[in-house]
Amino acid sequence: MDIVKLDFEGRGQRVLRFEHPRSGASGYIVVDSNVLGPAMGGCRLWRYSSDDSALRDAQRLARGMSLKNALADLPLGGGKAVIRLPDGPFDRRSMFEAFGRAVSEFAGDYLTAEDVGTTEEDMRHVRDVSPFVFGLPAVGEKAGGNPSPWTALGVFRAMGALLARSGRDFSDVSVAVQGLGQVGMALCDLLHGAGAALIVADVSRTRLDLAASRGWKISSTNDIHQSPADIFSPCALGAALNEETISEMSASMVVGAANNQLATWSDAERLLDRGILYAPDYVVNAGGIINVAAEYFGHDHASVAARVDEIADRIIAIVERADAEAVSPAVVATRMAEARMAGLPLQGTDDLKRAS
Numbered sequence: 001m002d003i004v005k006l007d008f009e010g011r012g013q014r015v016l017r018f019e020h021p022r023s024g025a026s027g028y029i030v031v032d033s034n035v036l037g038p039a040m041g042g043c044r045l046w047r048y049s050s051d052d053s054a055l056r057d058a059q060r061l062a063r064g065m066s067l068k069n070a071l072a073d074l075p076l077g078g079g080k081a082v083i084r085l086p087d088g089p090f091d092r093r094s095m096f097e098a099f100g101r102a103v104s105e106f107a108g109d110y111l112t113a114e115d116v117g118t119t120e121e122d123m124r125h126v127r128d129v130s131p132f133v134f135g136l137p138a139v140g141e142k143a144g145g146n147p148s149p150w151t152a153l154g155v156f157r158a159m160g161a162l163l164a165r166s167g168r169d170f171s172d173v174s175v176a177v178q179g180l181g182q183v184g185m186a187l188c189d190l191l192h193g194a195g196a197a198l199i200v201a202d203v204s205r206t207r208l209d210l211a212a213s214r215g216w217k218i219s220s221t222n223d224i225h226q227s228p229a230d231i232f233s234p235c236a237l238g239a240a241l242n243e244e245t246i247s248e249m250s251a252s253m254v255v256g257a258a259n260n261q262l263a264t265w266s267d268a269e270r271l272l273d274r275g276i277l278y279a280p281d282y283v284v285n286a287g288g289i290i291n292v293a294a295e296y297f298g299h300d301h302a303s304v305a306a307r308v309d310e311i312a313d314r315i316i317a318i319v320e321r322a323d324a325e326a327v328s329p330a331v332v333a334t335r336m337a338e339a340r341m342a343g344l345p346l347q348g349t350d351d352l353k354r355a356s
């Protein structure tokens with residue numbers, strides 16, 4: 001297997017391309033940064049049209065992980081892996097064992113876990129050949145297991161804090177949720193429990209049937225972003241916020257779990273110009289990685305819950321700073337994460353002021 005160093009927007013990234021013809025596994029591992037510690041970020045199994053598009057996705061996602069881990073105040077760098085989903089049938093166990101051998105090439109500088117398309121069982125196959133994998137079942141009080149409920153909880157906490165800031169609570173708002181996967185469904189359950197009205201969309205009939213059985217309103221996947229809701233919550237794949245969707249959106253806030261929601265950096269400006277408050281994805285969706293990191297460090301569930309709660313204060317600090325400077329919260333969040341990677345502490349508004 002080859003490790004090459006590529007330049008991504010002026011930042012050196014370590015990239016490993018792996019190929020295992022017997023199982024059909026091929027893909028990339030990208031380590032974006034080890035400045036704060038081992039690079040942690042999940043492994044995505046997805047259909048890509050070309051090697052190049054798989055690589056670009058891994059690079060963007062790895063950069064996002066560096067920013068996310070820094071902003072969550074974790075002693076971790078950022079990395080990500082993508083495996084190209086083969087067209088025909090394939091041997092899943094052997095695919096993830098091959099991937100595990102690729103992970104071990106980094107000798108602990110890259111730590112993997114689940115992401116879109118991969119499961120706890122896949123990670124168990126990785127563990128058969130490599131110690132550098134997390135997101136495995138929890139043992140006793142120790143953190144572990146599926147990170148998605150923690151991701152959903154972090155997004156929910158962020159929404160709650162932003163609503164409280166404008167004098168509202170869940171019982172008088174509606175939320176349009178795009179994607180009812182592991183995170184989206186858990187988020188909807190929390191929102192429903194708190195009294196929010198829900199409009200939801202998914203490409204999966206099974207997920208929609210489940211939503212309908214809970215009494216949630218269903219929208220088409222093409223129109224969910226323009227639903228008459230107070231909050232739009234992208235919880236499917238990236239680039240949900242683009243020139244077209246932003247111009248059609250009626251929500252006044254975007255708070256969701258999907259990674260890389262902004263199609264381009266200009267889309268942060270577009271949201272600002274339309275007066276739509278954008279909660280940066282990697283700030284509010286850090287709950288899952290907080291849980292995976294706690295598993296790696298041997299912390300317990302209670303410490304995960306406390307850290308996930310901190311997402312609420314963090315998003316408020318970022319939004320207030322952004323308001324004061326009349327810039328997008330995405331600008332403030334990136335600046336704050338980069339300051340942390342440059343060695344400045346990160347706690348609350350005071351540190352944010354020092355960093356700016």
Ligand code: NAI
Nearest residue numbers: 147148151179180181182183202203221236257258259288
């Ligand atoms: P998932 O694969 O379980 O769910 C994604 C859902 O989106 C599926 O139900 C799928 O059918 C649906 N979907 C796909 N295309 C769609 C479309 N065009 N319109 C509406 N629905 C569509 O993935 P998961 O784990 O729930 O993650 C969701 C997003 O959150 C991803 O972007 C992921 O990277 C991000 N994320 C997930 C974390 C986690 O802990 N699982 C952590 C941080 C981010």
